Amino acid sequence: KNFHLGMFEIGRPLGKGKFGRVYLARERTSGFICALKVLYKSELQQGSGVEKQVRREIEIQSNLRHPNILKLYGHFHDSKRIFLILEYAGKGELYKHLRREGRFPEWKAAQYIAQMASALKYLHRKHVIHRDIKPENILVGIHGEIKISDFGWSVHAPNNRRKTLCGTLDYLPPEMIRSGSKENWYNEKVDLWSLGVLTYEFLVGEAPFEDTPIMTQRRIAKADMTIPQWVSKEAQDLIKRLLVLDPEKRLSLDEVQNHPWIIKHCVKGERAANREKPLK
Ligand SMILES: COc1cccc(-c2nc(Nc3cc(C)[nH]n3)cc3ccccc23)c1
Numbered sequence: 001k002n003f004h005l006g007m008f009e010i011g012r013p014l015g016k017g018k019f020g021r022v023y024l025a026r027e028r029t030s031g032f033i034c035a036l037k038v039l040y041k042s043e044l045q046q047g048s049g050v051e052k053q054v055r056r057e058i059e060i061q062s063n064l065r066h067p068n069i070l071k072l073y074g075h076f077h078d079s080k081r082i083f084l085i086l087e088y089a090g091k092g093e094l095y096k097h098l099r100r101e102g103r104f105p106e107w108k109a110a111q112y113i114a115q116m117a118s119a120l121k122y123l124h125r126k127h128v129i130h131r132d133i134k135p136e137n138i139l140v141g142i143h144g145e146i147k148i149s150d151f152g153w154s155v156h157a158p159n160n161r162r163k164t165l166c167g168t169l170d171y172l173p174p175e176m177i178r179s180g181s182k183e184n185w186y187n188e189k190v191d192l193w194s195l196g197v198l199t200y201e202f203l204v205g206e207a208p209f210e211d212t213p214i215m216t217q218r219r220i221a222k223a224d225m226t227i228p229q230w231v232s233k234e235a236q237d238l239i240k241r242l243l244v245l246d247p248e249k250r251l252s253l254d255e256v257q258n259h260p261w262i263i264k265h266c267v268k269g270e271r272a273a274n275r276e277k278p279l280k
Pocket residue numbers: 014015016017018022035037070086087088089090091092093139149
């Protein structure tokens with residue numbers, strides 16, 4: 001299917017990301033609403049190999065179909081710009097909701113984590129490691145469901161791509177911090193660590209190792225965090241079983257989905273009785 005700019009009516013700017021602006025857009029013939037992300041080739045060429053990364057991410061993203069992963073319907077380009085035709089998530093950026101509300105009630109945090117676990121299970125089955133799970137990379141759909149929206153994904157674990165330390169360190173797992181081993185290999189288990197950081201931040205309103213960059217690295221390397229005592233015991237248990245230094249000792253995504261804290265908040269009423277499997 002070949003797309004071009006004339007096919008779309010461009011609506012209001014939704015906001016700007018790292019490399020480009022995002023607009024609300026409507027496809028003229030079908031009236032289909034989407035989000036159009038505009039990336040300037042000039043800006044991408046400056047970045048070290050960022051253009052190749054965008055190409056690869058487009059390749060990955062276009063083949064994914066999951067309710068908690070933002071869809072990429074297609075892309076096209078003109079002489080100066082690359083356009084990504086993306087699913088429109090009506091309630092915008094999750095981190096804005098988190099900052100506005102301060103922190104999420106346990107039922108809401110648990111439902112978000114269950115949706116993240118479902119999306120990550122789908123990705124890991126396709127040998128895609130997300131690597132960059134954080135509130136800034138999550139959008140909220142019109143029905144309150146969350147959608148992983150970042151393209152910074154890598155394929156095939158273990159992956160020895162150097163992680164350019166741009167942005168926050170808060171979510172980096174210890175095996176990626178250990179700059180000692182030049183070949184920082186890692187596997188899908190990095191996403192389980194980040195899921196633990198996300199759980200903590202949803203419930204507490206700040207990241208568990210938040211500090212100066214040097215101190216953050218030191219605290220991550222020792223999994224040095226304290227969970228406020230007002231966080232429920234079940235939630236504390238899940239966080240502690242994810243923020244484990246040894247990647248192999250972290251909970252699996254199946255164990256996350258079957259954790260008592262998730263079961264308690266994510267099983268519909270009538271099924272709570274006979275404690276069947278949690279909703280997907
Ligand atoms: C970088 O993209 C930015 C930046 C700032 C805000 C938004 C934003 N996005 C969306 N939905 C989206 C965005 C995409 C790629 N699909 N669906 C909705 C919003 C609603 C209110 C305010 C802001 C919104 C995006």
